[in-house]
Amino acid sequence: MKQPVSNNDTLRQKILKEWEDFTNQTLLCDKRTILNMCDKILFYDCAMIFFSENGQIPECVCDFLIHKEKIISKMWKIYLTYENLGFLTWKELEELLEVWMQI
Numbered sequence: 001m002k003q004p005v006s007n008n009d010t011l012r013q014k015i016l017k018e019w020e021d022f023t024n025q026t027l028l029c030d031k032r033t034i035l036n037m038c039d040k041i042l043f044y045d046c047a048m049i050f051f052s053e054n055g056q057i058p059e060c061v062c063d064f065l066i067h068k069e070k071i072i073s074k075m076w077k078i079y080l081t082y083e084n085l086g087f088l089t090w091k092e093l094e095e096l097l098e099v100w101m102q103i
Contacts, residue, residue, distance in 0.1 A: 007062040011071075015051040018072050019044055040076060043087050047072045050093045064101050075100065 022044050026034060034041070051057070065071055075093075078100050079085050085099065086092035 007066050008057060011062050011066055012051055015071060018070060019048040043076050044072055046087050047075055050090055054090060061097055
């Protein structure tokens with residue numbers, strides 16, 4: 001009997017799809033544009049790793065994100081809005097998600 005897909009798995013699939021779409025769109029850009037996007041590319045990669053390898057994403061975060069569209073894109077916009085946020089560590093990405101859940 002097949003086990004139902006968890007919100008965590010569904011969320012990971014959504015994140016992977018968004019990351020793949022972003023990567024494919026980026027590959028269509030010219031070299032200068034890609035160079036100018038290096039921070040955004042790194043952000044997308046860090047977010048993808050966070051969601052794909054982190055087995056400790058709280059259920060409340062999954063429930064919050066599960067029906068959202070373009071999750072990484074929204075996180076990027078929040079990161080740009082709040083200059084005190086980071087994204088290079090899982091802790092920084094958790095803080096960014098906490099900010100999103102409060103606004």
